[in-house]
Amino acid sequence: MSLAIVDYSEYWWIQIIKAIVIFALGLQLVPLVLLFERKLLGRFQGRYGPNRVGLYGLIQPLADIVKLLGKEQSRPNTSVGALYILAPTISIVTAVATFAIIPFGDAPHIFGTRVGLYGVDLSIGPLYIFALSAIAFYGLMLGGWASGSKYSFLGAMRAAAQLISYEVSQGLALVGVLITAGTLSLTGIVEGQGSIWYIVPQFAGFLIFLVAAFAETNRAPFDLVEADAELVGGYNTEYGGGRFASYYFAEYLNVLVVSGVAVTIFLGGWLIPFWSHQPAWVDPFVVLAKMSIFVIFFVWIRATLPRLRYDQLMSFGWKVLLPLATLNTLVTAIIVVAVHK
Amino acid sequence: MSAVLFFIAAAGTLAGAIGVITLKDPFYAVLALVGHLASLAVLFLLLRAEFIAAAQVVVYAGAVMVLYVFVVSYIGGQNLASGQGPGRAGTFGAFACAGALVVELFIAVLGSGLRAIGTIGGHVAVGFGSPEAIGSLLLTKFLVPFEIASYLLLLAAVGAVTLARRRGGLDDQGDGTPTISVMDFMRPRPFGTGTMAEGFGHAEALSAAQSERRQERES
Numbered sequence: 261m262s263l264a265i266v267d268y269s270e271y272w273w274i275q276i277i278k279a280i281v282i283f284a285l286g287l288q289l290v291p292l293v294l295l296f297e298r299k300l301l302g303r304f305q306g307r308y309g310p311n312r313v314g315l316y317g318l319i320q321p322l323a324d325i326v327k328l329l330g331k332e333q334s335r336p337n338t339s340v341g342a343l344y345i346l347a348p349t350i351s352i353v354t355a356v357a358t359f360a361i362i363p364f365g366d367a368p369h370i371f372g373t374r375v376g377l378y379g380v381d382l383s384i385g386p387l388y389i390f391a392l393s394a395i396a397f398y399g400l401m402l403g404g405w406a407s408g409s410k411y412s413f414l415g416a417m418r419a420a421a422q423l424i425s426y427e428v429s430q431g432l433a434l435v436g437v438l439i440t441a442g443t444l445s446l447t448g449i450v451e452g453q454g455s456i457w458y459i460v461p462q463f464a465g466f467l468i469f470l471v472a473a474f475a476e477t478n479r480a481p482f483d484l485v486e487a488d489a490e491l492v493g494g495y496n497t498e499y500g501g502g503r504f505a506s507y508y509f510a511e512y513l514n515v516l517v518v519s520g521v522a523v524t525i526f527l528g529g530w531l532i533p534f535w536s537h538q539p540a541w542v543d544p545f546v547v548l549a550k551m552s553i554f555v556i557f558f559v560w561i562r563a564t565l566p567r568l569r570y571d572q573l574m575s576f577g578w579k580v581l582l583p584l585a586t587l588n589t590l591v592t593a594i595i596v597v598a599v600h601k
Numbered sequence: 602m603s604a605v606l607f608f609i610a611a612a613g614t615l616a617g618a619i620g621v622i623t624l625k626d627p628f629y630a631v632l633a634l635v636g637h638l639a640s641l642a643v644l645f646l647l648l649r650a651e652f653i654a655a656a657q658v659v660v661y662a663g664a665v666m667v668l669y670v671f672v673v674s675y676i677g678g679q680n681l682a683s684g685q686g687p688g689r690a691g692t693f694g695a696f697a698c699a700g701a702l703v704v705e706l707f708i709a710v711l712g713s714g715l716r717a718i719g720t721i722g723g724h725v726a727v728g729f730g731s732p733e734a735i736g737s738l739l740l741t742k743f744l745v746p747f748e749i750a751s752y753l754l755l756l757a758a759v760g761a762v763t764l765a766r767r768r769g770g771l772d773d774q775g776d777g778t779p780t781i782s783v784m785d786f787m788r789p790r791p792f793g794t795g796t797m798a799e800g801f802g803h804a805e806a807l808s809a810a811q812s813e814r815r816q817e818r819e820s
Contacts, residue, residue, distance in 0.1 A: 383731050387655035391642075394663025398635065398670075405628070405674050413674070420671055424664070444732050 274375055279360070282379050286359045290512045291321035296552075297559045304563035328508075331501035338408025339498065347406060348503045351399030351510035354392045359513060361388060362520035363447050365530045365543030377544060378447070385446040386434050389521060390427065393476065397423050399510070400485070404495035415494025418570070419485040422475055425577040426482075430472035432585035436465040436592040437525050450529030454536070457528040464588045466526045468581055473518040475577065478511065480562040484570055519554035523547055607647055613640030631669045638662045650730040 270278075295310070295318070302309025310317035335344055360379030367376040382388050397420060404416020438444060440461065441452040449458075459466050475482040486494030496507045523529060527550050530543035538546075568576070617637025624630040638661045645654035717723070728734050739747045 382651065384651045384655045387652070387659065387732075391655045391658035391663065394659055394667075395639070397663070397667060401667075401670055401674075402632075417671070417675070420667060424667055427663075 270375060271373065274373070278375070278379060282360050283356060286356055286513055286516070289516055290509055291325065293512050293516060293555055294321045294324070296555065297562075300556065300559045301563055304560070325505065328505040329502050333501045333503065336408055336498050340406040340408065343402045343406035345503070347399050347403035348499065348506035348510070349399075350402065351396055352506045352513075354396040354399065355510040355513040355517060358389055358392045358517045359520070361385065361446060362517065362547075363450060363524060363529060364547045365540060366447065368540030368543075376447075377540075381445055381447050383445060385444045385449070386431075386438065386521075386525075387444065389517075390431055393423070393427065396510075396514075399507075400495045403499065403507070407495075407498035409498050411492045411497045412495050415485050415487075415491050415497065418491075419478065419495055422478070422482065422485060422573065422577075425574060426472040426475035426581070429468055429577065429581040429585045430476060432582070432589050433465045433468035433472060434525060435589045436462045439589070439592050439596050446524050446529075449525055450531065453528040453531060457526065457531075457533075459526040462526065462588075462592070464584065465592075466522075468585045468588065469522060469526070471581060473522065474558070474561065475573070477514045477518055477558075479515065479558055481565040481568050482573060483567060484573060487567060515555065515558055516551065519551040519558075520547070522554055523550040603647055606643065610640045610643035610647070613637070614644065627673045628670075631666065631673050634669070635662055635666045638666065648730075649725070652730060652732045652735055 298320070299309040299317070310320040313320045313323045335341070361382055363376075363378040363381065365377030367374045369375075400419040400423075401416050404412040404414075404419070407413070437449065437458050440458065441449045443449060443452070452458075474480075478485040486496070488494075491497070496504055499507060524547075530546045532538055532542075532546055614637055617633045617635075617640060620633030621630050621637065624633055638657060642654040642657045642662070645651075645657060
């Protein structure tokens with residue numbers, strides 16, 4: 261894919277190193293988020309959370325991963341072998357690929373050459389995210405179908421319906437920002453927020469995006485996909501061991517990706533208000549700090565709100581969120597045209 | 602590098618297309634179509650058409666094929682009755698259409714495409730195929746087709762809503778059955794109500810309406 265801004269080029273070895281660093285970063289962040297969530301949930305529910313493995317339970321995720329990878333890989337007799345194995349791989353590949361375009365900073369000089377602190381800066385930014393989330397659907401759908409179990413199948417069907425319904429609103433919520441910024445490049449969008457973050461003029465779009473993001477990542481209160489009271493565990497009911505771990509990994513990486521996208525598009529990415537000349541090494545930490553705010557918010561909502569009913573989910577998506585998102589796009593377009601005249 | 606990618610994607614495209622028409626199980630045929638469309642998107646990327654590639658994946662692999670997968674997995678795979686088959690006239694018609702298509706493609710390729718082999722290819726301006734270029738073309742040169750297509754989509758959406766409108770459930774049934782509004786779960790519930798109470802209330806109202814109707818019929 262070609263770069264959006266072609267005023268500098270990177271050596272091939274820099275791109276390989278970046279690919280490894282991004283994957284390693286994602287891999288390290290997910291256990292942290294996992295622990296963070298369990299600890300916070302414990303506090304919300306008036307208990308301690310994991311506190312036995314390591315100091316304050318700090319290496320609990322490590323123990324979980326070792327346990328999951330050490331388990332026997334079993335699968336039901338009714339399952340379809342090839343697809344059953346392929347499905348979690350699709351989920352994890354799309355999650356990591358989306359993580360690659362989140363910008364953690366500008367393109368500073370490192371070792372005498374310019375290195376963009378992101379995997380690749382695409383000219384189609386958000387469209388790439390939606391294309392990959394469209395493919396991620398097949399990870400859930402094939403997993404549920406290939407398991408050969410009705411609980412998995414029902415979970416996968418819910419996932420399909422939910423993803424289709426909320427993807428539209430999520431996309432439309434971003435259109436307002438894209439119209440304002442006049443670019444699809446994610447670094448371009450961040451640079452466009454120098455004077456004011458887009459969360460202020462696009463607050464309605466931000467709220468719509470946030471609600472749709474909960475649905476897209478299958479998080480509470482939109483976690484009907486894995487509603488354990490009625491579906492046992494949803495699309496991943498029949499999965500165990502390493503394959504279950506891949507689904508779990510993809511889910512939490514998706515939470516991080518959505519936080520990263522929200523930070524980039526609405527919260528000014530690596531920008532700090534009233535401090536325009538920060539050193540370049542601060543940028544990634546600013547982005548990570550802002551992302552962690554979103555992660556806390558995700559956990560907070562999970563601990564607070566009960567799960568929606570299925571018809572409520574659907575009618576909310578189509579009858580409230582979609583008209584609001586359309587209205588937001590229309591109003592933004594009219595204002596932008598009026599101001600530019 | 603791009604040559605390797607091209608051959609992988611081209612093989613994927615052909616394999617997907619052949620899979621769609623040869624695989625017996627509709628579910629696998631649909632998956633083959635998804636693979637075909639994804640490989641086509643890679644070919645678009647190699648042509649520097651990122652926007653078309655992304656649109657291809659979002660619209661076809663992401664929206665259209667999702668519905669196919671949805672329907673096929675609901676109504677079952679192998680149990681689907683394959684019907685009578687096309688018959689002799691149908692078979693002849695299919696072969697005739699395929700033959701006409703092959704001749705047409707050969708005319709197109711031999712008549713125009715082969716001249717470009719050995720040259721450096723057409724001139725491509727900077728930004729060709731970018732979202733900006735496509736957007737400005739759609740709103741200037743191709744404004745009328747663009748508007749017509751948008752009306753078509755609007756009609757399709759309105760038609761879908763009209764066809765899918767169902768009676769009961771969230772709509773007012775006119776027989777005193779309590780209806781659920783979307784806004785109901787946004788405001789706090791009165792004390793002593795909840796999902797269970799709501800369910801029971803619904804059942805009670807329904808049976809009350811039924812007994813009322815029965816009495817009317819008897820009297």
